[in-house]
Amino acid sequence: MRASDKAYAALRDDIIEWRLAPGTVLAEVEQSERLGISRTPLREALSRLTAEGLTTTAGGRGVVVTDISLEDIDELFELRETLEGKAAALAAERGDAATFEQLRSELCQAPSLISAGDPARHDYYGLVGRLDAAIDAAIHNSYLAQAMRSLRVHLVRVRRLAADDAERLTAAAAEHAAIAEAIAAGNPRLAEAATTLHLHRSLSHVKATHTPQ
Amino acid sequence: MRASDKAYAALRDDIIEWRLAPGTVLAEVEQSERLGISRTPLREALSRLTAEGLTTTAGGRGVVVTDISLEDIDELFELRETLEGKAAALAAERGDAATFEQLRSELCQAPSLISAGDPARHDYYGLVGRLDAAIDAAIHNSYLAQAMRSLRVHLVRVRRLAADDAERLTAAAAEHAAIAEAIAAGNPRLAEAATTLHLHRSLSHVKATHTPQ
DNA sequence: CACAAGGCTTATGTATACAGAACCACTGCC
């Protein structure tokens, strides 16, 4: 693995996991020494982070970690609803029914994973990730898939703000199952509606459990 | 202006204007010498181009200019319809009516610009750009605006494939005026419909005039 | 005492030198 990839992954995780707070200035020498690499690959990592919107260049004074306010979350979910709604509809039109039927079946059994504790809960997150990947593949639109991928980075960051209690996860699994079912049934409008519903519930939960400092 | 910005702008224009054909390998030393800069800022420029999707890294063998096929154009317009349709609807809800009424008025007078020849035609493109900018500002959603900006780079590239005859531009001006009118009227569904109509016509024109080699 | 100007410090931006890896061509062997 290249040093720039290592630096990118490390900084990205630090930002997503809120170990690097918004507003933190990432000085090049400081970070390169912390990560044990030179300035050159670090600069490339910072470029990629800035392109993704996780950092911004503060007018010649280094790059700083971008903030995510409550309005940002609203904007984020507004775009997410647009993109993922369209994606779900396209997946219902173009996707393979058997694939999503399989995912629906697994999602219906997800509550047992969620209540089992942390290691099994990791499997649940993997299952949701497989649903996302299946939709990405089914839509046959690389530009839309790319747009959703760039959004998910910010969404993971937001998700860390909310408390992922078992109750919410169980409900989310049922909502995901409904999306998979609609796609498997080849019903675009239903798939979009199920996605809209899920995202609204998800946003409500984030805002309800978000604890302002 | 920084050397990396200069290199980025030069390469970006070269790709968009099809002076650098898809599949062209951009060797670092070759391009840095051509642009009269060192490898370091050139690498940053290539990173930005790759992040935008204009180039891709070809497995350790330099970066190559990405191809745009006919299927890519379909995918591109599918996403564009989703994003710009939503943006037009949001602008109708949140935008300032006077701003878009002014733009509608100017767009109705655009045919005189188009028929006047090349220098005035540049003014027309500027007018369309102002409509895009007004929508970007009206939606109050930086993530959606960012997603549309990243799309427009590819769209300019596609547009160069089509012959922008006066007839099509006159029709496009009328379609743009309809969008502005719907936004000024505060009618989200109408604004979205007008946008959908415009994009479909635009796509049809591109595909009709596209001359495969 | 406050404001401005100047120098110093420290940051980024750039260039270049070096190392490692991959591809291509050539040669030798089967």
Added chain:
DNA sequence: GGCAGTGGTTCTGTATACATAAGCCTTGTG
């Protein structure tokens, strides 16, 4: 004659040294 191995060349990836510019602190003056 074909295939595989090896050597060379050339590329990218990385490190470091240097220049330039921006900020801040200090000092002097009004």
